[in-house]
Ligand SMILES: Nc1ncnc2c1ncn2[C@@H]1O[C@H](COP(=O)(O)OP(=O)(O)OP(=O)(O)O)[C@@H](O)[C@H]1O
């Protein structure tokens with residue numbers, strides 16, 4: 001099966017710091033992969049390279065068979081790659097529904113007309129409503145995002161990523177800072193992601209990782225230390241020593 005996303009021998013140096021070391025990985029249709037590793041292991045740096053925020057020092061990124069290493073973020077989005085950020089990046093004053101509408105306009109190449117009301121695009125308006133309902137945000141649609149609880153804001157970020165109809169979704173610590181009371185809704189949203197979507201999730205909560213992921217990649221000091229099923233990772237001696245701590 002052709003990979004939707006292939007990372008080939010990626011290296012990243014920040015000055016004298018070697019932060020990504022010969023990392024290779026692949027994501028396929030329907031994948032649920034967790035990328036784990038201690039603070040500073042290079043997880044966010046890897047996602048930043050894959051999504052085009054920063055260029056790799058060496059290596060390549062292939063999306064659905066096409067080398068996108070030199071392409072800008074927006075070009076990768078257009079080809080089916082979406083991500084969320086470790087720290088929230090929403091427009092605080094804009095209504096939730098409006099932000100989703102703008103993401104839909106962007107996907108449809110209608111950004112020049114973004115000042116228009118979505119009323120002229122009934123199919124997109126319906127899609128925005130359905131997406132917000134799917135994520136349990138329907139009743140907040142008219143509120144500015146700053147009025148939402150933090151966990152709900154993270155759901156809005158997921159809605160914006162999904163509005164792009166991605167083939168590959170990279171989630172950088174979607175649960176970070178989310179209180180227990182909101183965690184259930186986020187977990188439900190993760191469970192409800194489209195079956196064919198290839199998901200890579202960075203997460204420190206090992207209960208969530210081992211429940212959600214069908215494959216786990218362990219990063220340590222910028223390199224892949226291990227990769228396998230949850231059972232294989234649980235039993236992996238080097239992982240237990242380096243990361244799980246028991
Ligand atoms: N722009 C940058 N310039 C210099 N060093 C950087 C830069 N970005 C990240 N680093 C360094 O790269 C290393 C990896 O950082 P990164 O944020 O990728 O780790 P992480 O695995 O995502 O950690 P966390 O679990 O804390 O989010 C760290 O030592 C960090 O200080």
Ligand SMILES: [Mg+2]
Nearest residue numbers: 043044045086
């Ligand atoms: Mg990080």
